[in-house]
Amino acid sequence: EAQVTQNPRYLITVTGKKLTVTCSQNMNHEYMSWYRQDPGLGLRQIYYSMNVEVTDKGDVPEGYKVSRKEKRNFPLILESPSPNQTSLYFCASAGHSGGSPLHFGNGTRLTVT
C-alpha cells in the first residue's frame, strides 16, 4: 500500500532533549516536506527536499534540522526542543515539486514541557 509513515504518533519530551521524528515513503517520490499545524495558522512548511541531498528552508525552519540521505527517508530533528515547538507535525511526499499532489502521513503530536 502506498503510504507515508511517520513515527512516533505521540511524543512528550522536556525542553532541550534532542529528538527525531522519522518519515518514510514507499512511492519513490522525489519531493518530501515537513509541516507543522497550529490553531488559526493552518499548515506551515518547515523544510522541503526536492531530491536526495537537496534540502531547503520553508517558512518556519528555526529550531529544526532535516536530512535526505536516501530517497525514501526524511527525518525531522529537533536538537534542543522548546515549548513553542509543541505542535502537530506532518510529513508529506510528492512525485515532484510544483503541482504534484502531496501524500501526507498521519501526523506526530509533539508536546515539549
Next chain:
Amino acid sequence: DQQVKQNSPSLSVQEGRISILNCDYTNSMFDYFLWYKKYPAEGPTFLISISSIKDKNEDGRFTVFLNKSAKHLSLHIVPSQPGDSAVYFCAATDSWGKLQFGAGTQVVVTP
C-alpha cells in the same frame, strides 16, 4: 508572512446544497493551487488542483475556480454530503518547491 488566506474559519451548509469555500493569495509567483481535505486524527488528503493557466477544473462534485487578476480561488462542492464535513485547506506553490497553506475552513454539513 501569510501569503495564502482563507478568511472564513467555518461554514455550515445543508445536505444537498452547494458549499463555496474561498481563498485569496498575494504572491503572483504561485503557479499551482491545490485543495486538501482533513479529518480529525488523519493527515490531509488531496482533493483537486488547478494550474495558473486555467480558470476552472472540475472533478465530480468538486470544482475549483481561479481568478488570477483578483488572486482569488474558490472551491465549489455540489451537492454537499455529510461525509464532506471536514477542514479544507487551500494551498499554493511555485515551481521551486515552496508551498503555502491557508488557515483552513471547517465545513459542517447538516441533515
